[in-house]
Amino acid sequence: MKIITFKKVLTISILLSLLLVLVILVSITMGSVKVPPFRSIRILFQSIVGLKGAGSETERTIILSLRLPRAILAGFVGAGLSVSGAAFQALLRNPLADPYILGVSSGAAVGAIIAILLGLSTFSLGLPLASFLGALLTILVVFYFGRQEGKIHPNTLLLAGVIIGSFLSALIMFFISISQKEELHTIIFWLMGDFSFASARAILIIFPYILFGVFLLYLRSRQLNLILSGEEHAVQLGVDVERVKLICYLSASLITAASVSVCGLIGFVGLIIPHSVRLILGPDHRLLIPSAALVGASFLIASDTFARTILSPTELPVGVITAAFGGPFFIYLLRTRKVVKTL
């Protein structure tokens, strides 16, 4: 009899963590400046134990100050988007839901674009802070209009999110149409998702939100299973559905806000990673949430590594890679594994 136990979740999490570490190691050895793989890894491990033996000063800077922070950031964002996508799919009971479905991302984009147009993006944290603020404001507005009598009706919330998202998209197009050529390039790259805005300090800002949000969602993962079976079922089984929904919606929105604010709108990760993991490991959120986090992190780090090396020294927006690789892979999964019934 197959049941989800703590041991099973732990075992799979450890295996996927090993995969993640491997992806990070490969990622830091790749780039336009060639640093031999073993020297890169030696630089990393020596810095962890506090030594400074291996490599030249330049190589150390490239590995430790550029590639490693970028990989870690991509990891946090990949994990965050995957988990919030999984949560939105369960909460809205909609297989097409993704982290951007409630318009949070459009709010982040408006914040980011305003920052770019006002020249705030030249300050190191101007861009992420402005876009985080935009996302948070959007969350407030969507939940203000999306709730009725203190209750969240998924369809009402979805509608509020989609409509506010469309309104913000109009703003985005307006800003694009009045912007200058150099700004335009920055805006377009941000909209396609790009880690070249990333800095080590950006990690420090977003990781508490992503970690906290994922943790809150994980604590409710058993209740999320019941909500996925239907809200009335969850009530029948003693779940305080409205409270759990509010906590989960807000956690997932906060994760999305923090993720997009540092790297723009990276598409596809939040849609296909939860589905892929679900197709292989089943729909139980106690296993799905940690697994999706680790797989999502690995996937986005790998995608970003491709994005910055494939046409090196030119960097592509990472969103191009996630869609180009993720789409066909997901189709393959759909064809070979059991198809999501309602899709």
Add this chain to the structure above:
Amino acid sequence: MIEVNSISFRYRQEWVLQDVSFRMEKGEFVGVIGPNGSGKTTLLKMLYRLLSPQKGEILFELVPMKKMGRTDIAKRIAVVAQETQLLFPFSVLETVLMGRSPYLGQLMFESEKDLEIAKKAMEWTETLSFSDRAMDELSGGERKRVFIARALAQEPEVILLDEPTANLDIHHQMDFLDLILTLNREKGLTILMASHDMNIASEFCDRLLLLQGGRIYKIGTPDEVITKENIARVYGCEVWVDQNPFSGMPRINLMKKGVREEDETLGRD
């Protein structure tokens, strides 16, 4: 065990239930019948507090239900309602284990003991043999039995059933109702079943509650409730009521238009 004291409920303007009162004793098998929109499902939803009445109150073993916690209710009252669409299907065992949810509290994982209880529930309902199958691979009858297993895993005192035999063929209807009757007689579970099928309600239930427009029209034994006159008044149609020759319970016979007129002469017999 359950005492419903003149409850009324409305969603917006119109009252869906008005001044409904009745009592259920431990171990009873009660049927709720009535036309579409008479308030059967709403009444059931009140009894596990998915909805709360605007007037009146419901007592469960003398405790007002609005003072009970959600998990307390789920430990004592299980529900098998009309199914929702399965988005990402769980396995049979996973579904039955969900019945342990009210006992887990803050715990994340089920224990060995929970697994034992789930297995027992699956033995009762003969679902153990396909415990690893996904819910969307089952037939309607199998799925119904899994939901009964989930209800049993809650170790409840009461099971509420909403149209349990809808969408089942007669073979599976009989199997299902025999199972419910066994649980009622052997495990002493109190059962409340809302049903459209008056012959089933008459055959299996100890008492029937006939609803009309949100009010109780008649409450009593099947003999008292299922009569030609009551059916005509509540449903507004002519049927012929006789007795099932084997069980002696009242039985409804539907007739087409031409035959219905002759029924008048039969009635004077």
